[in-house]
Amino acid sequence: MTTGFYTDERTFWAGGGNYAFTQPVAGLVQPFVGGGLPEAPETKRRFKNLMEVTGLIGDLSVRTAPEADRADLLRVHPATYLDTFKEMSDAGGGELGLRTPFGAGGYEICALSAGLAVDATRAVTSGDLRNAYSLSRPPGHHCLPEFPNGFCLMSNLAIAARAAQADHIGLRIAVIDWDVHHGNGTEAVFYDDADVLTISLHQEHNYPLDTGDFADRGAGNGVGTNLNIPLPSGGGHQLYLEAFDRLVEPAVRAHRPDLIMIACGFDAAAIDPLSRMLASADTFRQLTARTMALADDLCDGRIVMTHEGGYSEVYVPFCGHAVIEEMSGSSINAPDPYADTFRIRQPKSHFDDYARGLLDQMVAAL
Numbered sequence: 001m002t003t004g005f006y007t008d009e010r011t012f013w014a015g016g017g018n019y020a021f022t023q024p025v026a027g028l029v030q031p032f033v034g035g036g037l038p039e040a041p042e043t044k045r046r047f048k049n050l051m052e053v054t055g056l057i058g059d060l061s062v063r064t065a066p067e068a069d070r071a072d073l074l075r076v077h078p079a080t081y082l083d084t085f086k087e088m089s090d091a092g093g094g095e096l097g098l099r100t101p102f103g104a105g106g107y108e109i110c111a112l113s114a115g116l117a118v119d120a121t122r123a124v125t126s127g128d129l130r131n132a133y134s135l136s137r138p139p140g141h142h143c144l145p146e147f148p149n150g151f152c153l154m155s156n157l158a159i160a161a162r163a164a165q166a167d168h169i170g171l172r173i174a175v176i177d178w179d180v181h182h183g184n185g186t187e188a189v190f191y192d193d194a195d196v197l198t199i200s201l202h203q204e205h206n207y208p209l210d211t212g213d214f215a216d217r218g219a220g221n222g223v224g225t226n227l228n229i230p231l232p233s234g235g236g237h238q239l240y241l242e243a244f245d246r247l248v249e250p251a252v253r254a255h256r257p258d259l260i261m262i263a264c265g266f267d268a269a270a271i272d273p274l275s276r277m278l279a280s281a282d283t284f285r286q287l288t289a290r291t292m293a294l295a296d297d298l299c300d301g302r303i304v305m306t307h308e309g310g311y312s313e314v315y316v317p318f319c320g321h322a323v324i325e326e327m328s329g330s331s332i333n334a335p336d337p338y339a340d341t342f343r344i345r346q347p348k349s350h351f352d353d354y355a356r357g358l359l360d361q362m363v364a365a366l
């Protein structure tokens with residue numbers, strides 16, 4: 001069985017709004033020339049381009065998909081939200097939430113971004129593919145059912161997970177979100193769902209500023225099936241792997257999932273403009289290898305990744321390439337030009353001791 005790579009150029013055309021980086025252009029904030037929000041096509045397109053240049057893409061089953069249909073979207077987003085979004089999109093665009101501008105046709109682009117995740121997940125749960133990666137935009141993990149925020153307008157991963165649950169009654173899913181920001185939208189959708197374990201590794205109080213605390217463990221039937229792992233800024237390769245080994249892996253094993261889904265952001269990388277962490281392409285490679293070993297043990301290797309953040313145009317492609325190499329088992333390599341630099345920049349032992357103490361506290365509190 002093969003690795004699926006779902007993508008569609010049309011999703012790279014999402015746009016709208018007048019921003020200078022994350023600030024609306026107004027008053028003293030000067031407009032960007034040829035730019036805008038950091039959530040932009042270039043990082044994603046260059047990820048795909050690098051795989052074409054190295055030939056890695058030839059080892060994948062490259063596919064597109066139709067837009068997610070209304071029944072798929074309604075499992076996560078209420079009709080009132082979808083109708084308002086569609087009306088504004090048809091009328092030329094606008095903004096519904098926080099940092100979520102969209103242009104004419106933005107609704108259809110978001111439905112396509114979600115649709116790629118839905119089809120990728122269906123292909124894996126049906127046994128057509130061993131694992132799959134969905135590269136699209138806008139991303140989804142911040143979007144709540146009725147509140148788009150953080151560049152996210154539809155909750156792609158959650159829509160795909162709900163579709164898989166509709167196809168396979170009783171399907172148990174473990175979601176691991178290693179985007180550097182808290183997966184607040186995914187958490188909200190599944191907060192009281194005992195069948196879906198949601199885990200978010202993130203830089204503490206980066207975005208959103210007021211969510212992602214360790215104490216938030218779920219509600220109702222879902223108590224214990226949400227796990228936030230807030231990490232201190234400056235944490236790097238070792239901290240991510242230790243957090244995975246000591247907190248993520250035991251939680252996933254205890255959940256006994258039929259499918260593992262990854263909200264895959266590359267914005268914990270040392271060069272990312274929207275975070276202060278020190279991960280590298282090798283960090284994402286090792287996290288992927290660990291996830292694959294877990295999936296092999298627990299659920300016949302079934303993994304679906306949806307692309308979330310990552311804002312370094314030069315570095316996201318190398319992180320993505322490393323992840324896809326692992327997922328596919330390909331021997332085609334793209335050496336990381338920053339590997340030596342980021343290895344030297346890793347935190348020193350006193351920081352590791354401090355960070356390990358934080359992990360100790362979380363492990364003891366579970």
Ligand SMILES: [Zn+2]
Binds near residue numbers: 181309310
């Ligand atoms: Zn992010």
